[in-house]
Amino acid sequence: MSLDIQRTDGFAPVDPKSFKQDKVELSLTNMTSRLEVSRREISANKKKEGKGKFESSGQILEIEGDALNLEVPANFCAIGHHIFLKIDLTYHSQRVSFTSTARVLNYKQTASSRAEITVSLLQFDRTTWNILLQILGKRQTEVSEFLAFAKGHC
């Protein structure tokens, strides 16, 4: 069926210039062993960190409900350990700092120095968590909309 209404307003859902390289920073502390993984501290000055700090960072791979799959240095933790995690997300002018305790549900070594873990969030602020998820969703929607418009498949 053809359309009666057409929009000649030269609209674009988002100006790609507004895309910013967003930052997702993850800091982890193994509450059982006191080992730490922190991207920020590592880039600042490795030598000052002393013992108990990993040289490579951790990263979030995916989020499923209240569980996260993370990549961490090998031997950072084991199944059943409790960890403290901090996620700092900056997107456009929004900045969210989320903290939580979490339990390690799965541990799988993926390379000689890296491991993938699944953690389940335990004590955290649900509102902040939802805001974080909303921001992640929003940036994906913006990118997908831009892609659809740029291709003209809309």
Next chain:
Amino acid sequence: MDIKLDEQEKKYFLGKRILVVDPNTSSRAGVAKIFGKLGVKATMMTLVKTLDEARNSIKTLFPDFVVIDYSLPDGCGIELLESLRQEHQDADKIVFIVLTNNSSVAAVAHAAEEDTDAFIIKPYTVQSFKKSLLEAVKNKLNPSEYLKIIREGKDHLEQQNVSKAITLFEQALKYSERPSLAYYWRGHSHQVSQTLDKAAKSYEKGLQYNKIHFRCLKGLYEAFSEQKNHREAYLALKRLSHYFPANGERLNSVIRLAIQTRNFEDIELYYKNFLEVDGKNEKLVDYVCAALIVTGKYYFRNELADRGLKCFQKAAISCGGNPRYLQEMIIFLAEMGMDPEARKLMERYPAHFSGTNSFRALKYYVQCKTLSLGKQIEEGRRLLAEGVEEPLLYKALIRASREAGHVDTAEDLEIKAKKRFSSQKNRIPEQDQKPI
């Protein structure tokens, strides 16, 4: 969390082949896990780390899905699209998904330009991944009536049946709120028929509906370029570069056209784009340096010395100590009477150049302005005696000799220089020569 699929979706994913390309083991495993939950068997998934491995895989494998990281150790993941098109006639049927940590404007625009089906930003939620995936599948498998008619028109266009193609594209116009794609294909058909005015008008019409439509923007630039309408071509390319920046080849073109159409003030804007380009090639660096120098000269000549100097400084940094560019700027500054700035630029010469004849001649040329005529001649002769036989040295020495009233000496030097450099055309730079 389980992914719930309807029956049609479950059926669709059965037996599909997946190629996952990601340097990160855990990321590959994560994507494989999602496809596993969608019903794809592990044996149907190929997981590789690099672009090279992916290119090898597609020689024997026709994947239904490619999920590839944007930044691979040996290149950009989007490059695989080109390889797929070369290897497989039906490459358009492959759902091509780019997965990335890089949500920069350059990366997103690049994905849009290359017709990727989805661009998923890490970290992602499993739900958002599934949503993007299913949308991409839906668009591929169940295109709207609008896209179906366009596809039919494209088939006619491929068979050189241009008038039938145009009829179909015009028919498609009625099926979308924003029929930019139909206008693009109508314009493209006109372009194929060399009715370039009609082509440009069609692209413009498409942009009235959607100002960021990549193909209409690109088509408009190409139509004006074919018409040799450089001014309009530049304006179209400037619009395109605003929304889709930092493409190496296109940056060359927009810089060249900006200079050609004397839009010098835009060069600094493109310099910002240039800074964001990954893997800058020699040609692009050449274009940018030359454009900055030309723009700098333009500012100097228009009494905007501060801006001119800034352009020169940017060129000096970008050229990485290339004597060709440094010499051009140093000579210009010296001739503008900006000796301290010229000397400062000389410090950017790589250390191993400092003993070369060309460097010594340049140094002498810059120093001349601060020396008495007698000293200039004395120093010039000393350098000549030491074998510094450079055109620039002759130029300064001839000038000093003339100014000092030593006409015979100046003429002797001119004859000597012409004889010495006769085989090297333009080796003696004239006062107003603009090699760049």
